Amino acid sequence: MEYEEPKFFHVMEYAAAADGDVVDMVSGNPDWEPPAALRDALSEYANGPSEAFQYPPSEGIRGLRESIAARRNVDPDRIVVTNGTGEANYLAMARAFERDAGDEALLMDPVYPYYPGKTELLGGEPTLVPTERDGSLDIEAVRAAASDGTALIVLNTPNNPTGAVYDVENVREVVEVAEAVDALVVVDEVYDHFDFSGRFESALTLDSERVIVTSGFSKSMAITGFRVGYAVLPDEHAFPAKARHMLVNVAGSRPAQYAVAEALSATDADYYAEARDRLADRIDAFTAALDEAGAAYTRPEGAFYVLARFDGFPGTMANVKRLIDEAGVAGMPGETFGTARDEWIRFALVTPRAVEAAERLVEYFASDRKACREES
């Protein structure tokens, strides 16, 4: 079996090895502090009894599952705590393919590259479905693509890389399509705390037997290294997903789950609002500089990425490397996110140097265009 590894680490390594100073806007690693309660809980854990250093329950520690369940308004039995949202997506997608309901996955284009990678890893066939120009769902396109062979539809809202926040009524329509062809819908909500539109609504509100919601704390608590995520599954899928989780991992990390559980109960809304406001300011500053650079861009309604298109400079891997070497700014090639935005480059705004990066882009494209004019 062949499947393609996502290119994030390749670009990050290239940027790290570059000669000059490079602003890293490749990956979605938050650059702000985790909640104070999380640091406290972790320190406290280090001095705990040795039993606390042993296996936790495979499905996740009870306190964390109960906290998530209370926040999500679901039964704790429906929750499995995973090694990040990444594993939650894997478990959920595996459930879709295990049912003998076909081997096709409909993925929205542009696509978070781990979805086609995981589909292939699980023996499925990815089909990219176009979205609207602003990244919102094109229901007719989903309907046209769905068939008896479709086992799975994957949605991600707020979306990486477009920043679109899906209208929950559109998600409902996708679920209806899934019902008609016996598919499951996996909705990845890992960016749920980063909604600038005020329109985000979890797919759990649809209360559907077809929907598995995945999420995690990597982004909301600025802890991508902790690897704590979860899936909320309909009853009939919860046990098999937990069995797969146990067979693959035995269990997740106990100290990480403990610290997240403590932080969940001790952290108030201001912590999340501060991170969101900081990002909103960066988006303003970065897009203002893109205006100055004459670039086209999509203004994100959620998550923390900006897709930008520079005239005559398509989002290929070669151009991204050129930008690293010549402008000192590292983004991700649009061509790695499916086919819909291969002219574009994605910039992650999780760096305090976002404005500096934007200034570098303005300068680079001003001199680049001047050089082009001089050549012609």
Ligand SMILES: Cc1ncc(COP(=O)(O)O)c(C=O)c1O
């Ligand atoms: C859409 C999406 N899903 C999942 C993940 C992985 O999240 P986690 O670190 O919780 O595994 C990311 C990380 O960038 C993401 O963008």
